[in-house]
Amino acid sequence: MHYDLVIFDNDGVLVDSEPISNTLLAAYLTELGHPTSYEDSLRDYMGAAMHRVHDLVWERSGQRLPEDFDEVFHGRVFAAFERELQPVAGVVDVLEKLTAAGVAYCVASSGSHERIRVGHRKTGLDTWFDDERIFSSQDVGRGKPAPDLFLYAAERMRVAPGRCVVVEDSPLGVRAAVAAGMDVYGFTAMTPAERLRGARALFGDMGELTRLLE
Known part of the structure; x- marks a missing residue:
């Protein structure tokens, strides 16, 4: 080789x-008042570290995501992984x-x-x-x-x-x-x-x- x-x-x-985590990320951001489709999530966040999510939301809305955002999101992702990964x-x-x-x-x-x-x-x-x-x-x-x-x-x-x-x-x-x-x-x-x-x-x-x- x-x-x-x-x-x-x-x-x-x-x-x-990727399908699992981007579906959940889009849903959670939408829930928090930052409307995001599955396609948006793939385009903006696929392959990125979590700080990019915080940075882009702040850039676009002037609002900070909640302190426990990463923790809640990862809890949802891990639960879905256990079911279907x-x-x-x-x-x-x-x-x-x-x-x-x-x-x-x-x-x-x-x-x-x-x-x-x-x-x-x-x-x-x-x-x-x-x-x-x-x-x-x-x-x-x-x-x-x-x-x-x-x-x-x-x-x-x-x-x-x-x-x-x-x-x-x-x-x-x-x-x-x-x-x-x-x-x-x-x-x-x-x-x-x-x-x-x-x-x-x-x-x-x-x-x-x-x-x-x-």
């Missing part, structure tokens, strides 16, 4: 969480092939450590990702589109940025990977291809990823 490290985004790439189809096969080829991999997510782990336990991906392979925007000052998280993951995994490839499904994540000097493959299952401009290649099915990596 061309790369020494494959860095996976989590939401929408490893676990099929699934791994992204075909991702276990990719992880098996990387392991067989001896290629290192990790996850670098805008989500909190707790959110990543809850999702992995529910989907069985915790057998593939131990603590040494999990990186969250909580570990760095700035989330995507800043390159900090991907650079931090590469440093911790002891691989030069130019030897890394990132698997992403959000425009913010693609921008972060490009800024980090890494190749990026854009996963178009949930995101229109034109929104992932800057990716080295695009693919809509996890089965295609192993071929791209080779």
